[in-house]
Amino acid sequence: MRVGRWLLVLVPLVLLGLERPPVLPHAPAPDPRALVPRVVPIPPDNPQTPAKVELGRRLFYDPRLSLDGKVACASCHRPEFAFSDGGNPVSVGVFGREGTRNAPTLTNVAFRRRLFWEGRSPRLELQAVGPLTAHHEMGMEPEALARRLSSIPEYARAFQEVFGEPPSLKNVAFALAAFERTLLSYNSPFDRFVAGDDRALSPAALRGMELFFSERGDCFHCHVGPEFTDDEPRNTGLYTVYPDVGLARITGRDEDVGKFKTPTLRNVALTAPYMHDGSKKTLREVMEHYNRGGEPNLNADPLIRPLGLSESEVDDLVAFLESLTDAQFISNPALLPSR
Amino acid sequence: MRSWAVALWIGLWAGALAAPVELKVNLRVGEAPLEWGRVYQTPMGQRYRIDLLKFYISELALVRPDGKEVRVEGLALAEFRRGGPTQGVSVMRFEAPPGEYRGLRFDVGVPRELNHLDAATQELPLGVNSGMYWAWNPGYIFYRLEGTAFLGGKEEKWVVHMGTDAFRIPVRLHDLQMRRVRLEVPPRGTSLVLNLDVGRAFLPGPNGAFLDWQQPRLRQLHGMSPETAMVMAVVYYHMLSAFSLAR
Structure with a gap:
């Protein structure tokens, strides 16, 4: 049984390790991008160029993209919180209009197969259109956005250089997507442990990792692989009656009520509060929710059940989740506003 | 000389086969023309103003x-904004054989085969620059009505964004x-004028x-x-009868 459990732990780790270049233990921390072994998928119609990424970075931090000139992408995706909304359960958009959902982290968003909490947007170029135009986010009409950016000489010039045409909503979304594909984070203590640094994880985090990848803790079935998510929508028994129906908002099906996309856990210690509505303030609250088996709900995923973990085991799981924090990711100058 | 005659014959035939037709729309609230900025009242006593209307016309x-149809390819995006015209607004041009017809039919919406393509690769009137792409819900908003209550x-913004394949609105104006x-479509062409009563969206349902x-949850539909x-x-039900032919 013990051997079986370790196999469950080791097989995913070995698979992760196979994808990574060897990193010597205790070596000076390399550039995070050097640790990225995965090939970022780039759509053929939006090739990545340095100029486009730079334009995307400028746009990402520019509040002039919003109707009242006060809300940038970075207002709700703040770099110091791993590009999430730093303590706010839901975000506030133009004219103080409040949203209904928690802004997710953009950590490794290039690898998300599905975007938004329902997971119904297939690519970053299309996803970006949502917040740019949504009434309670940035509230811009395509024509107004094009007019505003065209009136700013540096943008008019940059769009001409990058796209060979004036600013448009589509080009803004394409540039933002190019920048977002550089938000890569693979230098957490967990990554260093996988790369061979035996001292990267604390004893509590090691115990938590064993639980995480075990049938007892049962986290890894949904938070799977190097991205710690399978991008699938699930009902986690957060409520018996969901005020926000999730995936059912789109499908209209009863069985989809309360289903939201499984989020990545990379940098999760930086992205509180948690769940689609930011209703759980701390990782411990989240762990306690899963340990209890959630609230009764007919749509709850079959994996949601009382786990019977002790208090110290819950602490260990939290310690492991904290080991997924990549400190270099949030201070990487290439990802911060240009000076 | 002979080729001249052939060309003339072809030209005459082409003229007979295709006359230019323009589809125009009058916006109404009940029987009266819509006026931007005017405050109206719903049958349930709530006061509102219309700020924006955009919708797709397809499958015309x-x-x-004899019941046979002359189908028109393509789709159009009708746009009405505050300050712009609301009466006799041209929304679509096409060609049709001259002759007598018993009416027309179209859908408010985007055909399924276009609705689910990658919007980043589509051009106007589709595509992300249309202002009708629904980022979180793949596909387009078919009927976008926005205003202030x-x-x-207190003033509160409200939106009605009708879309998804199930909410394509079939408009049938034939008998x-x-x-x-x-x-009547004469050889020189004509305009077909529709009335759209935007106020029907606010009627109560059966x-x-x-x-x-x-x-608050109904301000974002x-x-x-x-x-x-x-x-x-309920809104969909009333939209089924919101269009009529102008007399």
Whole structure:
């Protein structure tokens, strides 16, 4: 049984390790991008160029993209919180209009197969259109956005250089997507442990990792692989009656009520509060929710059940989740506003 | 000389086969033309203003007296903004054989085969620059009506975004049975004028449900969301009869 459990732990780790270049233990921390072994998928119609990424970075931090000139992408995706909304359960958009959902982290968003909490947007170029135009986010009409950016000489010039045409909503979304594909984070203590640094994880985090990848803790079935998510929508028994129906908002099906996309856990210690509505303030609250088996709900995923973990085991799981924090990711100058 | 005659013959035939037709729309609230900035009242006593209307027209066809159809390819995006015209606004141009018709039919919406393509690769009137792409719900908003409600001393924005394949609105303005509709397309071409009563969206449904802006969740009416589906179904029901042929 013990051997079986370790196999469950080791097989995913070995698979992760196979994808990574060897990193010597205790070596000076390399550039995070050097640790990225995965090939970022780039759509053929939006090739990545340095100029486009730079334009995307400028746009990402520019509040002039919003109707009242006060809300940038970075207002709700703040770099110091791993590009999430730093303590706010839901975000506030133009004219103080409040949203209904928690802004997710953009950590490794290039690898998300599905975007938004329902997971119904297939690519970053299309996803970006949502917040740019949504009434309670940035509230811009395509024509107004094009007019505003065209009136700013540096943008008019940059769009001409990058796209060979004036600013448009589509080009803004394409540039933002190019920048977002550089938000890569693979230098957490967990990554260093996988790369061979035996001292990267604390004893509590090691115990938590064993639980995480075990049938007892049962986290890894949904938070799977190097991205710690399978991008699938699930009902986690957060409520018996969901005020926000999730995936059912789109499908209209009863069985989809309360289903939201499984989020990545990379940098999760930086992205509180948690769940689609930011209703759980701390990782411990989240762990306690899963340990209890959630609230009764007919749509709850079959994996949601009382786990019977002790208090110290819950602490260990939290310690492991904290080991997924990549400190270099949030201070990487290439990802911060240009000076 | 002979080739001249052939060209003339072809030209005459082409003229007979295709006359230019322009589809125009008048916006109404009840019987009266819509006026931007004017405050109207719903049958349930709530005061509102219309700020924006955009919708797609597709699957257009003219219906011949024998029931056969002359189908028109393509789709159009009709746009009405504050300050712009609301009467006799040209929304689509096409060609049709001259002759007598018993009406027309079209859908408010985007055909399924276009609705689910990658919007980043589509051009206007589709595509992300249309202002109709629904980022979180792959596909387009078919009918986008936005305005302001005046609730006590407070102004609240509201939107009706009708979309998803289930909410494509079939508009049928033909009558073969009673022959009350007769459209003539002369060889020189014509305009077909529609009235659209935007106020019908605010009528109560047979079940008594209505678009009640006092309820914050009903100020954002989107697609098939079960939270608001009952009211969206009511709006859809009334939209089925919101278009008519102008006399």
